[in-house]
Amino acid sequence: MHDKTLSELAAGLASGEFTSRELIQHLLGRIERLDGELNSFITVTSDAALDAADRADAARAAGRAGALTGLPLALKDIFCTQGVKTSAGSRMLDDFVSPYDASVVEKLAAAGSVSLGKTNMDEFAMGSSNENSHYGPVKNPWDLTAVPGGSSGGSAAAVAAGLVPAAMGTDTGGSIRQPAAFCGITGLKPTYGRVSRYGMIAYASSLDQAGPMARTAEDCALLLNAIAGHDLRDSTSVARGVPDYTAELDAPLAGLKIGLPKEYFGEGLDPAVATTVHEAIEVFETLGASVREVSLPHTHYAIPAYYVIAPAEASSNLSRFDGVRFGHRCDDPKDLIDLYERTRSEGFGEEVKRRILIGTHTLSEGFFDAYYKKAQQVRRLIRQDFLDAFEQVDVLMGPASPTPAFDLGAKSDPVSMYLQDIYTIAVNLAGIPGISVPAGFVDGRPVGLQVLGTHFAEERLLNVAHRFQQATDWHLRRPAFAEENA
Amino acid sequence: MALEQADVQRAAHLARLGLNEGDAARYVDDLNRILAMVDQLQRLDTTDIAPLSHPLDATQRLRADEVTESDQRDHFQRCAPAVENGLYLVPRVVE
Amino acid sequence: MQWETVIGLEVHVQLATQSKIFSGASTAFGAEPNTQACAVDLGLPGVLPVLNEAAVAMAVQFGLAIHAEIPEVSIFDRKNYFYPDLPKGYQTSQMYHPIVGPGVVEISLDDGDTKRVRVHHAHLEEDAGKSLHEDFHGMTGVDLNRAGTPLLEIVSEPDMRSAKEAAAYLKAIHSIVTYLGISDGNMAEGSMRCDVNVSVRPQGQEAFGTRAEIxxxxxxxxxxxxxxxxxxxxxxxxxxxxEVIQETRLFDPERDETRSMRTKEQANDYRYFPCPDLLPVVLDRAYVDHLRETLPELPADKRARFQNELGLSAYDASVLSATREMADYFEAVKDACGDAKQAANWVQGELSGALNREGLAIQDSPVSARQLGELIGRVIDDTINGKAAKQVFQALWHGEGENADAVIEAKGLKQVTDTAAIDAMIDRVIADSPAQVAQYRDAEPEKRGKMIGYFVGQVMKASRGTANPQQVNALLKEKLDALC
Structure with missing residues (x-):
């Protein structure tokens, strides 16, 4: 059962081959046995999951089954979940039981899905390796000495290991796409504003976006159907109709114009990854697509711009963690300043503090124009690069990451870690959607092909990814770790 | 624009992060390397380029002026570290 | 040396919305602590703001009332600082693109002159909660009910030159916001709060001195x-x-002094930047025009109309237009009696006196504007005289009678204008006062005018106040002079 996709599981539930309870029990058993090693979950909500499974089975028996009824998934621990610890991977929220549900959580529950728990992540979504978690690093199921990527590393690893068929992630600079690539699964970052951010603990508000992580593009489409749409509680969510994202999955790709940004194939790209990606692109050519080179001239300014904008927003977003209304509070504060300084110094980890300091510094008097304003100007140039490219081509393709998953502990220097996100980060600055699709392996570690589209082109991205998955079997490969009793 | 320890201490103070001497020294190094990377931005001429705050050119939607929330004090204060008589407690604030 | 005072005001007005500026929690005053602080107001992890339309409309109405520019786009920024009553660690405000641009407020001074005070801009922001310093085992309690209440911060130019001008400006703002109905203007409950920037400079010097903010x-x-x-x-x-140092000071009304608030704390650096959770607020012309059309008549316009069209003095016009309630009451009285000057006299005299004695607001007056107007009407049409009118007013005030006519009837206060009846009364008074008549006769003709008062008083007494005093006066003079 754990090898099946969401749509296969849906068919199994519909035909009565198994019940939701049986399915959930099976997966809970796997989590119990395998996750001690993997560390992909922070919280497993077994009882609530079994109750939800029973309700789903009852609903199905009563003929009230919807698209996701009884289907299991997991939530990155950044989505507030009522009555469940929601930690954002931080000591700051180690004892925070959310009093409310995020919009995404509400919608997934309303669609009948069953959450098995909350997945591990880089603290407050700041990281590219999942090593910045208060709950310890997550391991990559393909190679337990490698990182799963981040920040949605727990979600990616749990899906890859067959602990759960799908999980929700969030992506601020690549946090869905890069771990999806590292773990050999499919991960979609929707257009900014497509999915409500309400109840998603904010890292960088103008960049954060929630999206599905699953084995296939088809499953991502099913999940996007459930979570996309306007939310009156999120001013930045977009009032725009939600198509059925599964409707165009099979549309032929003949005539599709693919652009390869030359900046995505330059210096720093692992040659083996380059080869893998080029082979994947050849598959599209056999499907009738044409390929041409395009340029995104400001690509190399994306990381610098991001490391001004994201930390600036984060420094402000994280000010609410002050030990007064929720979260960690230091023992016996002697005065107000001591309460703040000790609470925050104890509650936040290294990387979070680093970004708060950068953001605070770049916003402070005398530096604002040189950093923040400048970065926002560059942000416009970066967005324009993409808009210009999409005048010429339908989608852009390239690697999701310059290398396959690196070893745990390999990148101790923050800047070299940041540079990992070179191909994903500009997408968030521009607000466009992107998907990472399994496209092969280098030294036994998965490689992801990234497909980018213009704003609200999710349907097209899912179609392109789905056709690729019809023509290849990379997404069907399973790590040895997932084979129990082997 | 290299940072010195005093700059880091100042930022830490504004952000209410308690740092000891060792932390501060380490952060000076980290932050300087990050800012050196960020400083590449200065190479771009951005004269007359309007800053972009949101990726979509959308405008603010307005909410009708209606009271939609009811009292959930006890519920919300269950996750609070220190409350009394419905108030959140903090060390004495001296004006 | 002669010193000149330079004053600028920042007035924070709580807008009279039902719900908060960014959440659906109630703004009602006086609830139990934290019962009106919802997830958004508490700044729980993951919550987001959505802007209240009424707050926007009210801010624009204020802008229109002070003839300000209303920019098409305004933007919310975050002002970052830590304080227990500020749940998110930042206040959502408008630093660079406020909703109301430069405008002008006209203030009236004691000498009847007016002065124009420029408003630099007005912006929307959220209010903070309250810290309660009662002793909780040496701790401070934080109540966030007020957090998120919409505020309009109105920032003046440093155009005021005396404490009186500053007070007049504050009153003008108060009257504009209450006229518009965008705030209850209740200063005791904190609906209107004020920071004052004060500096002095030698008379004639152009450069400003260093200012202190109170x-x-x-x-x-x-x-x-x-x-x-x-x-x-x-x-x-x-x-x-x-030297004056630029600093923040606090006014202590008990000691009647200001004192420095600065501790060793470094100067704050608020790190303003555009709030990424809110999008630019774009006001289209039609929306602004619609608000302009629905604007009520404003204090300055009303004052001018009272003076120019109704012929009131500058002073009367200013007093009667000070609040919308006062102006509405006065106009209703005027409409009921048809005489603006009489209406003005009564509202400022008898009515205001009675209200002050009982500490009542004009909208709570036991005598309605219509009752008062009808009463004045009975004076104008000579049904009663002024003295009787005061009796009628007192009766109406105490609820003795539905209207002036009923009271006049019940108390028999109708003025006697029947010449024969007055004649008879005069004759009796003259007959009963031989000594006074003799004095009158012996007096110099020019002194007789004063002496007639005695006779008038006697006749009025005999008529129990109902005789028409002018008529009595004229007839008495005629009869007494005939005796000379």
Whole structure:
């Protein structure tokens, strides 16, 4: 059962081959046995999951089954979940039981899905390796000495290991796409504003976006159907109709114009990854697509711009963690300043503090124009690069990451870690959607092909990814770790 | 624009992060390397380029002026570290 | 040396919306602590703001009322600082693109002159909660009910030159916002709060002196007193060869002084940047035009109309237009009696006196504008005389009778204008007062005018106040002169 996709599981539930309870029990058993090693979950909500499974089975028996009824998934621990610890991977929220549900959580529950728990992540979504978690690093199921990527590393690893068929992630600079690539699964970052951010603990508000992580593009489409749409509680969510994202999955790709940004194939790209990606692109050519080179001239300014904008927003977003209304509070504060300084110094980890300091510094008097304003100007140039490219081509393709998953502990220097996100980060600055699709392996570690589209082109991205998955079997490969009793 | 320890201490103070001497020294190094990377931005001429705050050119939607929330004090204060008589407690604030 | 005082005001007005600026929690005053602080107001992880339309409309109405520019786009920024009553660690405000641009407020001064005070801009922001310093085992309690209440911060140019002008400006703002109905203007409950920037400079010098900001001066009276103290402090300092330092000070009404609020704390750096959770607010022309059309007549216009069209004095026009309730009451009285001057006299005289004695607001007056107008009408049409009218007013005030006519009827106060009846009364008084008649006869003709008062008084007494005094006067003069 754990090898099946969401749509296969849906068919199994519909035909009565198994019940939701049986399915959930099976997966809970796997989590119990395998996750001690993997560390992909922070919280497993077994009882609530079994109750939800029973309700789903009852609903199905009563003929009230919807698209996701009884289907299991997991939530990155950044989505507030009522009555469940929601930690954002931080000591700051180690004892925070959310009093409310995020919009995404509400919608997934309303669609009948069953959450098995909350997945591990880089603290407050700041990281590219999942090593910045208060709950310890997550391991990559393909190679337990490698990182799963981040920040949605727990979600990616749990899906890859067959602990759960799908999980929700969030992506601020690549946090869905890069771990999806590292773990050999499919991960979609929707257009900014497509999915409500309400109840998603904010890292960088103008960049954060929630999206599905699953084995296939088809499953991502099913999940996007459930979570996309306007939310009156999120001013930045977009009032725009939600198509059925599964409707165009099979549309032929003949005539599709693919652009390869030359900046995505330059210096720093692992040659083996380059080869893998080029082979994947050849598959599209056999499907009738044409390929041409395009340029995104400001690509190399994306990381610098991001490391001004994201930390600036984060420094402000994280000010609410002050030990007064929720979260960690230091023992016996002697005065107000001591309460703040000790609470925050104890509650936040290294990387979070680093970004708060950068953001605070770049916003402070005398530096604002040189950093923040400048970065926002560059942000416009970066967005324009993409808009210009999409005048010429339908989608852009390239690697999701310059290398396959690196070893745990390999990148101790923050800047070299940041540079990992070179191909994903500009997408968030521009607000466009992107998907990472399994496209092969280098030294036994998965490689992801990234497909980018213009704003609200999710349907097209899912179609392109789905056709690729019809023509290849990379997404069907399973790590040895997932084979129990082997 | 290299940072010195005093700059880091100042930022830490504004952000209410308690740092000891060792932390501060380490952060000076980290932050300087990050800012050196960020400083590449200065190479771009951005004269007359309007800053972009949101990726979509959308405008603010307005909410009708209606009271939609009811009292959930006890519920919300269950996750609070220190409350009394419905108030959140903090060390004495001296004006 | 002669010193000139320079004053600018930042007035925070709580807008009278039902719900908060960014959440659906109630703004009602006086609830139990934290019962009106919802997830958004508490700044729980993951929550997001959505802007209240009424707050926007009210801000624009204020802008239109002060003839300000209303920019098409305004933007919310975050002002970052830590304080227990500020749940998110930042206040959502408008630093660079406020909703209301430059405008002008006309203030009226005691000498009847008016002065134009420029408003630099007005912006929307959220209010903070309250710290309660009662002793909770040495701790402070935080109530966030007020957090997120919409505020309009109105920032003046440094155009005021005296404490009186500052108070007049504050009153003008108060009257504009209450006229518009965008705030209850209740200073005691904190609906209107004021920070005052004060500096002094040698008379004739162009450059401004260093200013001190006095926080939270929350009554018209305190504004005058705080400025008076501060000006004196600064002048004394300068004359002793010292320097004024730019700082924040707090007014202590009990000691009648301002004192420095600065601790060793470094100057704050608020790190303003555009709030990424809110999008630019774009106001289209049609929306603004619609608000303009629905604007009520404003105090300055009303004052001008009272003077120019109704012929009231500058002073009367200013008093009667001070609040919308006062103006509405006065106009209703005027409409009921048809005489603006009489209406003005009665509202400011008999009515205001009675209201003040009982500490009542004009909208709570036991005598309605219609009742008062009808009463004045009975004076004008000579049904009753002025003295009787005061009796009728008192009767109406105490609820003795539905209207003036009923009271006049019940108390028999109708003025006697029947000449024969008055004749008879006069004859009796003359017959009963031989000594006074003799005095009158012996007096110089020019002194007789004064002496007639005695006879008038006697006749009025005999008529129980109902005789028409002018008629009595004229007939008496005729009869007494005939005796001479």
């Amino acid at each position: 926080k939270n001066v929350n009554s018209f009276r305190f504004v005058e007193r705080a400025i008076a103290f501060e000006v004196e402090r600064q002048i004394e300092l300068l004359e002793d060869g010292g």
